[in-house]
Amino acid sequence: MIQLSRQSTNYDKHRYYEIIIDGILYGNIGDGETTDIDIVDGNHSIYLKIDWCRSNELIFVESKDKLIGFNCGNSVKGLKKLLGVLYISILKNKYLFIKFVDTVS
Template sequence: MTKIIVRRRKAIWQDRGRKYTVLLDGREIARVANGSEVEFDVDPGKHTVQMQIDWCHSEKFALDVRLAEPVILECGPNASPFSAIFYITLRKNNYIWLRGWRDVNV
């Protein structure tokens, strides 16, 4: 098993009181609050991770998970209070940003 850690960057305004759903291979696996992190174990192999809130979400992040190599993902809102209408209507597939890297010191 390998560990995936999802860290949600603390937002001052946007979505600060709501949790993001973590989807692993299309299935809900966890929820992460503003400024916190969740971790879960996955089998080695190819996986996708996506963040979601209501009908808005991030792009899918493809992973090729290797045994004993933890993966760290970080996310946060692309929208601000001023651009929220734009993101929830025209850019709902990119409402949340999601990026990641490997860290052997986790």
């Protein structure tokens, strides 16, 4: 099982991010939400998507012995807000982020 936690921000606050695992839509995650997803053991890839923008892609190995945690959210914060147009065009694959957190047993 994996656990995905989304940070709460003003950007995209009322929008959902699509959770894509192995190229398949597994559901959505809202602002400030945490969701658990059951997947089969083995090698997998995960990324998030909103409209034409997305996050980086992570590769992980699922095992029923452990819970794999991820944090995600919008990359456009702080001074990056001044580059918002750049993030929805040229840097569209960096508009969102996803990263590993410590594995929970």
